[in-house]
Amino acid sequence: MFDTLEADIVVFQETKIQRKDLRDDMVLVPGWDCYFSLPRVKKGYSGVVIYTRNATCAPIRAEEGLTGVLCPPNSSVSFRDLPEAQQIGGYPTIEQLSQLDLDAEMLDSEGRCVILEFPAFVLLGIYSPANRDESRDSFRHNFIDLMDVRIRNLVALGKRVFVTGDLNISRGEIDAAHAGEAIRKGTLTEDEFVSIHARRVFNQLLSDGKVIGEREEGREQPVMHDICRSFHPDRKGMYTCWEQRINARPGNYGSRIDYVLCSLDIQHWFCDSNIQEGLMGSDHCPVYAVFKDTVIFGDKQVCIHDIMNPPGMFENGQRQQEYTTKCLLPISGRLIPEFDKRRSIKDMFMRKPSSASQSSPIGTPTLSRAVSAQEQETTAAIKNAPTEALSNPSMSKNDPQPKGVVRKRSEKNDSPVKRSKSVSASAPAPPTAGQKSLKGFFKPKNAPVNQTSGSPTDTTSPATVPPPASPHKPINPTNHGQLNDEQVAAAIDRELNGEIGPPISATATTPKEDDTVIDPIVSKEDWSKLFTKKRAPKCEGHQEYCISLTTKKPGVNCGRSFWICPRPLGPSGNKEKGTQWRCPTFIWASDRSSSTL
Numbered sequence: 001m002f003d004t005l006e007a008d009i010v011v012f013q014e015t016k017i018q019r020k021d022l023r024d025d026m027v028l029v030p031g032w033d034c035y036f037s038l039p040r041v042k043k044g045y046s047g048v049v050i051y052t053r054n055a056t057c058a059p060i061r062a063e064e065g066l067t068g069v070l071c072p073p074n075s076s077v078s079f080r081d082l083p084e085a086q087q088i089g090g091y092p093t094i095e096q097l098s099q100l101d102l103d104a105e106m107l108d109s110e111g112r113c114v115i116l117e118f119p120a121f122v123l124l125g126i127y128s129p130a131n132r133d134e135s136r137d138s139f140r141h142n143f144i145d146l147m148d149v150r151i152r153n154l155v156a157l158g159k160r161v162f163v164t165g166d167l168n169i170s171r172g173e174i175d176a177a178h179a180g181e182a183i184r185k186g187t188l189t190e191d192e193f194v195s196i197h198a199r200r201v202f203n204q205l206l207s208d209g210k211v212i213g214e215r216e217e218g219r220e221q222p223v224m225h226d227i228c229r230s231f232h233p234d235r236k237g238m239y240t241c242w243e244q245r246i247n248a249r250p251g252n253y254g255s256r257i258d259y260v261l262c263s264l265d266i267q268h269w270f271c272d273s274n275i276q277e278g279l280m281g282s283d284h285c286p287v288y289a290v291f292k293d294t295v296i297f298g299d300k301q302v303c304i305h306d307i308m309n310p311p312g313m314f315e316n317g318q319r320q321q322e323y324t325t326k327c328l329l330p331i332s333g334r335l336i337p338e339f340d341k342r343r344s345i346k347d348m349f350m351r352k353p354s355s356a357s358q359s360s361p362i363g364t365p366t367l368s369r370a371v372s373a374q375e376q377e378t379t380a381a382i383k384n385a386p387t388e389a390l391s392n393p394s395m396s397k398n399d400p401q402p403k404g405v406v407r408k409r410s411e412k413n414d415s416p417v418k419r420s421k422s423v424s425a426s427a428p429a430p431p432t433a434g435q436k437s438l439k440g441f442f443k444p445k446n447a448p449v450n451q452t453s454g455s456p457t458d459t460t461s462p463a464t465v466p467p468p469a470s471p472h473k474p475i476n477p478t479n480h481g482q483l484n485d486e487q488v489a490a491a492i493d494r495e496l497n498g499e500i501g502p503p504i505s506a507t508a509t510t511p512k513e514d515d516t517v518i519d520p521i522v523s524k525e526d527w528s529k530l531f532t533k534k535r536a537p538k539c540e541g542h543q544e545y546c547i548s549l550t551t552k553k554p555g556v557n558c559g560r561s562f563w564i565c566p567r568p569l570g571p572s573g574n575k576e577k578g579t580q581w582r583c584p585t586f587i588w589a590s591d592r593s594s595s596t597l
Contacts, residue, residue: 002032004279007288008056008308011114013127013166015047019336027333031055034333037064039111047111048165049333050125054323057308059116059123061088062329065108066115066143066150067097072330088117090154092146100142107143114331120297120307121160121266124151128167131198144169144198148205148219155223155263163224163261166241166284169202171226172210174236175256177571207264225267227260227289228274237571240275244283250568251581252277260289269295269304293317537592539565541583548589561589 002010017026019038027034029051037048052059064070068080068091080091097104116123126147129140154161170176173183173190182188194203194210203209204219206226232238239254248254260273273289291304303317313321328335536545546563563585570581577583 002029002051002053005286005288008053009123010051011125011164012049012051013047013125015049015111016044017047018043022333022336022338024339027336027339033058033328035059035062035064035114035116035329035331036333037111037114040109042110045110046127048114048125048127050114050116050123052116054327056305057118058310058313058323058327059118059329060310061086061117062331063088063115064111064113064331066113066146067092067104067108069104070108073335075330088115088122088154089157090122090150090159092149092153096149100145101138102142104146107139107146112143113147117159118308119311120295120304121162121263122154124161124163124165126163126165126167128165128169128198130168141197144201148201151205152218152223159263160266161224161263162266164259164287164289166258167202168257169198170255170257171199171203171206171229175238177237177239177253177255206261223263224261225264227262227267227270228287230267231273238275239277240287241284247568249283251570253569253571258284258287260287262289266295537563537587539567539583539585541565541577541585542567546585546587563587563589563592 015036015038017038021044022036031054032051033054034052035050039045039047063079065079068087069078071078072082079087092104100107110129112127112129114125116125124147128147129136129143131137131140151161151163170179172194173179176193179188179190179193183190183193191212194200195212200211201219203211204215205222205224207222207224208226208229209222228238237252238256239252240256240258242249242252242254246253256275258275262269269291270289271292274287276286276288279285294301294303295307297307303314305314305317308314310327313319313323325334333339536548538544539546542565544566547566548561548563551557551560551562564587565575565583565585567580567582570576570579575582575584
């Protein structure tokens, strides 16, 4: 996944995991460090994690939460009460916290923010509450206000700031498909849309944000820059989130609520920024920003690697010191007791021999070379596999296991198979195809008479002869008739001598006219029709089979199933006639007539 993203810093939101759910492949990622913020109250809810690539960047400080009231692991001292040299700073003042309706610790209890400080800037990975439940409006508004305060305080300290994450705020009409639809219908004006509390606070934070009326106290000046929008100022449909319930992504009926923002003093550090709408796997798509190789830092031009690591680790873009476990910060995921002093199994296989490690550094380039060497060995083994297969024709062509293992198993299994076949060496040839064997109508009750050894494979030898069945038991399972003793004896003699005689059913007595013959094939088809799911109706617009959904909205119809057009919703967000998008077909499942089945 990290190779696909091709990034040096990756921020995930809404992880929805608890500490007990963390696995090695989440924490012990080779070549990466991680910093988690997990919810303390609601388990399996929200959550943020930041991954940093050890080969290119290493933070010098790390914190969890926006207020600074949380404590580092194994410490009873909050982040804001640590010595000044260990603080990131910019914490909300007592006066600023008193203006909030909720307690500071409660606002930081849901695992919604991780803050890392690099020499270059302070990085905030944020997951803002969504606007879905009115009972959560107070929490949402307080969190947005708190985010605004912390960012402004950091900028006031002279810190460069970079903010990224799912903020759950669409800035304006161009960033939300539903807003444009509402404005066209006249149910909402653009001024009303941008004046909603969270959107108004956010736009006052941005340099090009639209603010109606006078700015609020403490928000007189914008301090942040929308990086992605600055590279695509007039681009419409640049959405990062789509509602899965209505399959809105194919028609691009979504909203832009994921951002990469920076303080105004570093807005020229970037050479590209965009969304990756083609990358699936979530209802969101990634948004990214690319730093230039060299940037203006202070009054001089420096390599970006020099200021993305602790002092002295890089110089002029060249590594001077290797990354070690001493670089880990207290909230690093690798220091969680369950993972501390442990390594991923990939690290064990990718480690070079001690002799090689003495002559080369142990940084990420070494890991890359180890991976390449392993891939070359695998390729060589695959190229040699066809030669081995030709030298051993008994091997299975479709066997996914290594060829050497299969060959050894085949050699071990040859002798017992041959021993089991030695008993049947003098057995007569089986009957010709189409001639039913008499054994199909007899079920042996005792061990075979001609058993010559105690090998368990002898009991399944095709040369064994079943004992004669009782003449009083019907031979044909369908009970078409019964054979007398002479017919049974004659049939057994013909079978043992390898003679081909007429089918047993030809010599059986004719069934009575009132006997019912049940065809198992017909019976199976009847039962299949009975339990087969009824075919869905076709939509009116495209004559395609509809999809079934269930109403979850509270009311009289809650729980009822209905059929709708299977196509995705169009860009307009409405059901359309005569287009490639979802047509207006709607059928209650309970109202379907027999003609539609």
